[in-house]
Amino acid sequence: MKVLISMVIAIPLLLLGPACGADAPPRGWTLEGDGATQYETGTEVVAGAKGAQSAFLRAKGGQGSSATLLQRFNARNYAGKRVALSGALKTLDAKGAFLFITVGGNGKVLIDQSTAPLSGTNDWKNLAVVVDVPSDALVIRIGFGLKGGGTVWADGLSFGPAPQER
Numbered sequence: 001m002k003v004l005i006s007m008v009i010a011i012p013l014l015l016l017g018p019a020c021g022a023d024a025p026p027r028g029w030t031l032e033g034d035g036a037t038q039y040e041t042g043t044e045v046v047a048g049a050k051g052a053q054s055a056f057l058r059a060k061g062g063q064g065s066s067a068t069l070l071q072r073f074n075a076r077n078y079a080g081k082r083v084a085l086s087g088a089l090k091t092l093d094a095k096g097a098f099l100f101i102t103v104g105g106n107g108k109v110l111i112d113q114s115t116a117p118l119s120g121t122n123d124w125k126n127l128a129v130v131v132d133v134p135s136d137a138l139v140i141r142i143g144f145g146l147k148g149g150g151t152v153w154a155d156g157l158s159f160g161p162a163p164q165e166r
Contacts (some may be wrong), residue, residue: 024041024042025041025042025069026042026055026069028071029041029055029069029070029143030069030070030071030072031067031069032067032068032070033065033066033067033145034065034066035065035067038060038061038065038067039057039058039059039060039146040057040058040060041055041056041057041058041069042055042056043055044153046153048090049088049090049124049153049156050088050155050156051155051156054090054153054154054155055069055144055153055154055155056151056152056153056154057069057097057144057145057146058146058150058152059146059148059151065147065148066146066147067145067146068100068143068144068145068146069143069144069145069154070100070141070142070143071141071142071143072139072140072141073140074139074140075103075104075133075137075139078133078137078140079133079134079135079136080133080134080135081132081133081161082130082131082132082133082161082162083131083133083140083159083160083161084129084130084131084158084160084162085099085100085101085128085129085157085158085159086099086126086127086129086157086159087099087126087127087128087154087155087156087157087158088124088125088126088127088154088155088156089118089122089124089125089127089144089152089153089154089155090122090123090125090153091118091119091120091150091151091152091153092121092150092151093120093121093149093151094118094119094120094121094122094146094148094150094152095119095146095147095148095149096117096118096119096146096147096148097119097144097145097146097147097150097152098114098115098116098117098118098127098144098145098147099115099128099129099143099144099154099157100112100113100114100115100129100141100142100143100144101113101129101131101140101141101142102140102141102142103131103133103134103137103139103140104137104139104140104141105134105136105138105139106136106138110134110136110137111131111132111133111134113129113130113131114129114145115127115128115129117147118152124155130162142159
């Protein structure tokens with residue numbers, strides 16, 4: 001079963017609500033990264049998006065080191081399976097924007113996979129990350145990130161089982 005999201009990933013994570021806006025992560029999302037305080041996040045209406053609003057990461061003052069907007073959940077339902085995170089990203093003067101999946105187990109990172117980074121200014125681009133979740137996985141983190149300055153918007157994110165390669 002594929003979990004579809006117009007704006008967020010619900011696994012059983014919370015959907016965006018009226019408490020969202022600028023400078024607050026969308027409900028159910030966490031802002032993390034070595035430079036998280038150098039970024040603002042929230043939701044806003046963006047031309048060309050499929051959803052009513054899109055989540056964003058924006059470097060404050062045009063600079064920043066790196067930050068991610070993510071959701072974290074138990075991996076037990078996905079252990080031993082192939083999963084995918086897909087969605088569209090739009091950028092403005094970005095140094096590097098990406099989708100990612102990180103899988104952890106027993107206090108260590110087992111998989112850390114992301115899309116090739118988008119840089120500069122780009123209209124909506126559909127991207128996807130596919131990973132095989134190890135059987136000893138305990139936690140999965142999914143989301144999008146930004147390295148350096150600029151802005152990235154995310155829309156139409158979807159997470160769930162991916163077709164097995166033959």
